[in-house]
Amino acid sequence: MSINMTDLREKFRERQYKLTPQRQTILQIFVDHPDKHLSAEDVYDILRQHASDIGLATVYRTLELLSDLDILQKMEFGDGCNRYELNQNNTLHHHHHLICIACGLVKEFEDDLLETLETVIARKSNFTITDHQVKFYGYCQECQKKREG
């Protein structure tokens, strides 16, 4: 759960981006909050708690940039904002999200079954598929109990 600084600097240099303290700080937040799906506002709140004076616009710009560099993965859970999480070890993520439609809980689920599906779909559809995103909606254990009771 850490970031290789050499690779990081290389990635930035390739695209002529500067590795500023602000960008490092924001990236560090994702390292410090593994398995969270942080929105721009979430990141901004954490920054303020740490008495940082990084502006909200910079947060947005940085999230977009880190996403472009495949350092972060951008995702939406239907709550009206974009959320991000670390793209571990530069490998494409092999986890999906289970979203509780009652309480909004988001749970991770590891799975590789979709690799096969991706191949099948690529062949049938003439698309060159580079990534996929899967969301399952339903009721978490907790909310399921409440509904039965």
Place this chain on the structure above:
Amino acid sequence: MSINMTDLREKFRERQYKLTPQRQTILQIFVDHPDKHLSAEDVYDILRQHASDIGLATVYRTLELLSDLDILQKMEFGDGCNRYELNQNNTLHHHHHLICIACGLVKEFEDDLLETLETVIARKSNFTITDHQVKFYGYCQECQKKREG
């Protein structure tokens, strides 16, 4: 590609909603535009073309309502707005979306392979899964050619 009016009235009555002309008109737009993923603004534009004076707020409220009744399916393609399509015959949709990351094209893909995956995941995760949404990102045939050239 049509709507069973008896079922529709029943669905509305169950929840004590009124089947107003505005709601019928908006629903008809989805019947008239199969396989489109319309946003609230799209629907509003179509209404204006038909010289309708239904307000934008009503469009938003109706889309939310039809979505709640499982008559429409709500989805996001990362373009900053919610999009909707008819939930055909009340059955859960068995099609996924292929999204071109170059030109934004959204293509439908029919598939039932995920049914199996849903069962596996439900068992392993203690979630009661009611629906799933799958998006594949990549390059469509057209954009792929441009990239190679």
Place this chain on the structure above:
DNA sequence: ATTCCTGCAAAACATTTGCAACTAC
């Protein structure tokens, strides 16, 4: 009648952008 619905305008959010000052390289 009563409850729900509509249109309008204003408000609320999330996100983007213009710009002058600043900083990593």
Place this chain on the structure above:
DNA sequence: GTAGTTGCAAATGTTTTGCAGGAAT
């Protein structure tokens, strides 16, 4: 030094909400 970056404030775009008048059952 220069190109890229930042913070601020203003602008944008989508969606929600308050409210008075209106319509469906």
